[in-house]
Amino acid sequence: MRLSVAIVGSGPSGFYAAESLLSAFPDCEIDILERLPTPFGLVRFGVAPDHQSVKRVTEGYEKTVSSGRVHYYGNVEVGRDVTMAELRDCYDAVVLAVGAPRDRPIGIPGEDKRGILGSAAFVGWYNGHPDFANLHPNIDVERAIVVGNGNVALDIARILVLSPNELAATDIAEEAADAITRSKLREVIVLGRRGAAQARFTNPELRAFARLDRGTPCVEGDSLSEHALEGLSEKPRRQAERNLETLRSFAELKEKTATRRITFQFFARPLEVLGGESVTGLRVAQTRLEGSRVVETGAQEDLSCGLIIKAIGYRSPRIPGIPFDAARGRLRNRDGRIAPGLYAVGWAKRGPSGVIGTNKADGKALAEQLRDDMKTQGKPGRKALEARLTARQVRWVTYRDWRLIDEAEIAAGQGDHPRRKFVSVADMLALLDRAQENTT
Structure with missing residues (x-):
């Protein structure tokens, strides 16, 4: 049976988790869910705009998502478009890589x-x-x-x-x-x-x-x-x-x-x-x-x-039904384990500490835990997720869609500007609508 994993969050911790799982489970199926159309989380929205060299870390993330075994579902919010309970029903393992986007x-x-x-x-x-x-x-x-x-x-x-x-x-x-x-x-x-x-x-x-x-x-x-x-x-x-x-x-x-x-x-x-x-x-x-x-x-x-x-300092968001450690501002977990089949990585696991590369160790630890924990597998995964999203008319953004957004931002850059970002989800989706119209 193929192991199916959903990763909630597309920042560094989510991508490093996916990278480690691909190495540990050659035929696994990994889906990354992100509430915004754009991936990369902290790298896109946290790294200082004058630190462009740091942002090149996303080149490694590109390789991970281009493996063919990782699918990206942008503009999909857990709790709004699909519930946590539904995710756990669909996937053998759910990994929370939601970071710590709230201010203390x-x-x-x-x-x-x-x-x-x-x-x-x-x-x-x-x-x-x-x-x-x-x-x-x-x-x-x-x-x-x-x-x-x-x-x-x-x-x-x-x-x-x-x-x-x-x-x-x-x-x-x-x-x-x-x-x-x-x-x-x-x-x-x-x-x-x-x-x-x-x-x-x-x-x-x-x-x-x-x-x-x-x-x-x-x-x-x-x-x-x-x-x-x-x-x-x-x-x-x-x-x-x-x-x-x-x-x-x-x-x-x-x-x-x-x-x-x-x-x-x-x-x-x-x-x-x-x-x-x-x-x-x-x-x-x-x-x-x-x-x-x-x-x-x-x-x-x-x-x-x-x-x-x-x-x-920062705090992770509270997620309904997930225990929260208010003192440390993170999801309550034991070395990344929250409940059977439910895990945390990155700042959601450790609290807001370390640099981007610190998250690599969490991905490796996660892969080892899944080796120990996944005695049975075979939940429907991606097929069941897409069926739910389609039934609810959720407009999800694929990684190919993101590349269209990325190309448009780079093209809009002027002079030395590496890009001019879209700051509105509606504008991103409108761009994708126009691109779709031009291909039909």
Whole structure:
């Protein structure tokens, strides 16, 4: 009997799962379901638009889906077009690769004011995610604060200060590029509640700030001494040493002519968002470390700003009938197993951690688990899925359809733009309708 597997989600974790399963089960049948017409998830909508080399990872995903044993079903939402129970009835195994697309709240007063956004929403907006096409954030402010000390926080701060020439070489959404170019923004503060040595951003991301056309990085306060490294184990210490060296080097850039400034402010914990209906500032408490604990010193500071972006982590979506680990923001599972025949991979399994390649290990672990677990197989799989979708008149998007969308986006790119993304599902489907009409 042929093993049939449905993978819900078409980001890196979903494709790496498919790749491992193809290797482990030579005659398996794999179907990838994605609620949007477009595949690649985090690579398309999470990777910064000026990191085009990172996006080439999709070339490997192309090989996986071109194997002939993997089918893509875009524009199919589990819960809307087919239920989880139906999927489990149709397939021997269902794999949830839904990522962690929800923002974690800070949990401070004023978090609901206009002008404070989560990084998932903001990054989705400038990356052309259809869910956030109507976000229209006001970035025409003099100062913005990015709360967080990870790579996402650095991505956001960097994108906000890019010059028109730098933006021209990206696939950023057109509205976002126009807004960044027109903005009167003068300063972006990157705020961390711990010190520079405890920051989670990587050194290549940090070094990029020294090469910006119109942004000058600097460090607020004294947090770069050698004492900052005390208590760190070997691997974190090496990363921290590189980061501290880079942050110190920013002092040499003070004479650089630039219209926008990126200020790294450490040891500051957000306390309250200030303002009426809209953000006018952020009150922060100065902090220090006691061992590994962050404690407040008693001193506070009010930072004026017109925009706050939270980049403090993500959460997986809750799925009806699937146990959820609220503390960790992920699907409740035991090393990827949720229930018989039901599995999780990627951020849905581990929580939001690691880089794109980290998901490869989850795919290999999944293949081993299915070898152990699949004592019986032979559910109808793809045939049963298509019968349900057809009966409900669901318009699913094939991988061939996606290639038409892809070609149209690339053709619409101007100058150095690698592509101009569709930001509306309706526009994508309209393109496919026109293509179908032209072939009949």
